[in-house]
Amino acid sequence: MSAAHEDSGFDIINWTDEAATVISDVKGHVRQISISTTLPSTELEIYLNCETLEAKKFTIRLSSDGFRIVSNTFDQIDDLNGFPYETPYALLNELSPAYTNSFGNELSRALSNLEGRCD
Template identity: 50%
Template sequence: MSEHLLDSQGWQEEAQAIINDVKDHVKLIEVSKQLQSTDSTIYLNVETLEHAKYTFELTVHGFRFCGNNFDENTLQNNEYFETPYALLNSVSPGFKNSFLDVLFQKLNYCK
């Protein structure tokens, strides 16, 4: 029995929410048009601020690297991250710096 909490439309909506959350801290993030999404998995192509390209898989288990280029599902990797932030933080110092800069600006604005 496969695990899924969302239907394919729900995964598309979840992916769009993730894209909206992190798009200002990466060069590019989009749902893969080549890898088939299902009711339990969706794939995201991401280019970091350092110009590294990856494919991430999102499942009920979390986020994991599955490719070292766009539209690849070639890595046999069982390391899942709970959030896209944790995953991106592990490969992109620019992501971390950009995210923290925005957070710092928001906190200073509240003073």
């Protein structure tokens, strides 16, 4: 997690900044992703609504524990007892084969562009 600062011996994470970074990183590989405007954000957690390229919708809890699916729809906490993923990439790799394909294609394009510059 990137947006932490030292305060009284423990790290405080700005979850809005953290969520914005996640959204920026994965938005090209999902149909939509945004911070929930319905569920409350606190100093301990924030909720994201994510729709995969396969049109599956999820609410994802982002906290110091990682990324955990809490609902199979937007703006809801059903607490599905899933385990947390360390990164959004690991979570999306599990949820969405199209994410994995999209990410791989982008990586291949980037490598090809680099290769072309080296010639």
